[in-house]
Amino acid sequence: MKSKDSTESVEMTLQTLLKILDHSSDEIFVLDGEKRILYVNQACERHYGLKPTDVIGKYNVDLFEKGYWKPSIVPEVFKRKKPCYIKQQTYIGAELMTSAIPILNDEGEIELVVTTSTEIQTYKMLKANETDDELKTTQDEDEMGRFITNSGKINRILTFCEKVAPTDSTILIQGESGTGKGVLAQFIHRISKRKNKPFLTINCAAIPEELLESELFGYSKGAFTGANKTGKRGLIESADGGTVFLDEIGEIPLSLQAKLLQVIQDKQFIPIGSSEMKKVDIRIVAATNQNLIEMVNDKKFREDLFYRLNVIDIQLPPLRERKEDIIPLTYNFLNKFNERYHESKVISEECLNILIQYSWPGNVRQLENLIERLVLISDSVILMADLPEMITENVEQVTQIALPTSLDKALDETKRILIRKSYQTYKSSRKVAKDLCISQTKASTLIREYCEDLMNK
Ligand SMILES: Nc1ncnc2c1ncn2[C@@H]1O[C@H](COP(=O)(O)OP(=O)(O)OP(=O)(O)O)[C@@H](O)[C@H]1O
Numbered sequence: 001m002k003s004k005d006s007t008e009s010v011e012m013t014l015q016t017l018l019k020i021l022d023h024s025s026d027e028i029f030v031l032d033g034e035k036r037i038l039y040v041n042q043a044c045e046r047h048y049g050l051k052p053t054d055v056i057g058k059y060n061v062d063l064f065e066k067g068y069w070k071p072s073i074v075p076e077v078f079k080r081k082k083p084c085y086i087k088q089q090t091y092i093g094a095e096l097m098t099s100a101i102p103i104l105n106d107e108g109e110i111e112l113v114v115t116t117s118t119e120i121q122t123y124k125m126l127k128a129n130e131t132d133d134e135l136k137t138t139q140d141e142d143e144m145g146r147f148i149t150n151s152g153k154i155n156r157i158l159t160f161c162e163k164v165a166p167t168d169s170t171i172l173i174q175g176e177s178g179t180g181k182g183v184l185a186q187f188i189h190r191i192s193k194r195k196n197k198p199f200l201t202i203n204c205a206a207i208p209e210e211l212l213e214s215e216l217f218g219y220s221k222g223a224f225t226g227a228n229k230t231g232k233r234g235l236i237e238s239a240d241g242g243t244v245f246l247d248e249i250g251e252i253p254l255s256l257q258a259k260l261l262q263v264i265q266d267k268q269f270i271p272i273g274s275s276e277m278k279k280v281d282i283r284i285v286a287a288t289n290q291n292l293i294e295m296v297n298d299k300k301f302r303e304d305l306f307y308r309l310n311v312i313d314i315q316l317p318p319l320r321e322r323k324e325d326i327i328p329l330t331y332n333f334l335n336k337f338n339e340r341y342h343e344s345k346v347i348s349e350e351c352l353n354i355l356i357q358y359s360w361p362g363n364v365r366q367l368e369n370l371i372e373r374l375v376l377i378s379d380s381v382i383l384m385a386d387l388p389e390m391i392t393e394n395v396e397q398v399t400q401i402a403l404p405t406s407l408d409k410a411l412d413e414t415k416r417i418l419i420r421k422s423y424q425t426y427k428s429s430r431k432v433a434k435d436l437c438i439s440q441t442k443a444s445t446l447i448r449e450y451c452e453d454l455m456n457k
Contacts, residue, residue, distance in 0.1 A: 027117040049328025092332040095120040151322035165192040173287040175316030178365030181287035189243040197242030205248035220274035250290035257302045319360040333371035347382040357395035423451045
């Protein structure tokens with residue numbers, strides 16, 4: 001009797017087995033002999049910001065070429081047909097120790113490769129002799145210009161940046177606050193031929209008007225009372241050969257705009273108090289969350305400067321218009337703050353669902369700040385209850401799709417959420433149709449079906 005009980009207790013269904021694999025802290029990744037991905041467990045989401053369903057069935061090389069991880073262990077294991085070990089870095093910031101074990105068939109050909117990846121951070125946290133400073137420097141260097149995204153829109157922008165980065169054209173990045181304009185500027189610098197020269201940033205809104213000129217252009221000795229006796233190089237001169245990122249360019253006073261125009265047009269300027277013209281070789285990337293055209297119309301921004309800055313214009317969409325980025329960014333920040341605070345917090349699926357639904361008025365910066373706070377205040381698993389009310393009160397109740405019981409139900413729920421959100425914003429079937437790229441007839445039918453309670457509000 002006793003032995004039957006114990007046999008029963010170890011009997012496992014496929015579902016139980018999959019559940020066990022999904023709860024492994026390590027990533028398990030299985031390839032077939034054609035290097036196609038047969039299986040990956042949930043850890044995949046933590047490491048690459050991709051759901052297992054986005055990965056299974058794809059060829060390994062296709063994901064590798066998109067840059068989700070580097071380097072690849074697969075060519076080596078297929079070549080050697082022996083277990084291989086490697087250190088990898090994923091594009092959302094996880095560092096992995098990966099082993100790949102080949103399983104051979106009777107002919108000695110590779111039938112399967114089972115790859116297991118462990119986060120190195122777990123070991124780093126145990127290494128008491130490693131100083132915080134050491135950790136931070138390597139991390140900060142790695143992070144510079146890494147633009148985390150899973151969005152088609154952003155990927156098109158990054159491809160465009162790859163085309164324009166090698167030129168010296170001035171670039172204007174427009175987008176709401178916190179969308180990543182600064183990160184994009186660094187990305188452009190990092191892939192340009194100026195990458196080994198300085199990348200210097202100045203926030204035109206953060207420096208008082210009277211100091212901005214000397215910060216940008218510097219001054220000669222004795223230029224004004226209180227000035228440094230030896231004079232001072234400005235940011236533009238210090239960045240010679242590199243890139244100057246002028247953040248919040250809309251705030252630059254009219255009085256300085258002509259001088260900036262001269263730098264862009266003629267690559268030269270005169271420091272305060274000097275009579276000597278200085279030559280510089282810089283590329284300017286500017287950013288703003290203001291409507292510069294309106295400012296030009298209101299005579300607050302010089303038209304000639306606007307056209308000079310706007311040679312290449314990039315519009316960075318807000319986070320609510322690229323919700324596919326929420327998961328990879330969340331895991332990226334989770335990795336970053338877990339490492340910074342020596343924690344190993346994980347996030348629950350219901351919590352992730354709420355983050356996806358929220359509209360993020362403060363964009364990526366708001367998400368980053370929230371994840372930092374959650375890493376500090378939550379227990380080992382970040383739960384919905386840890387989220388601030390401001391977020392939970394402003395999302396649709398979607399917990400029921402966290403674990404959908406069927407594909408139809410999940411699709412129906414997604415449709416309901418999208419249509420209600422769009423209708424609440426636009427209140428017209430024509431605009432909803434445009435917003436969701438469907439016909440107006442279809443929009444009207446869906447509004448009647450899902451938004452009855454909102455129609456007379
Ligand atoms: N795609 C991204 N990948 C990783 N981090 C990002 C990304 N986008 C933004 N961030 C992070 O979000 C924060 C805000 O980004 P950033 O300062 O570049 O935004 P911004 O649009 O320049 O904001 P502002 O207009 O207020 O200056 C930064 O800490 C940045 O590291």
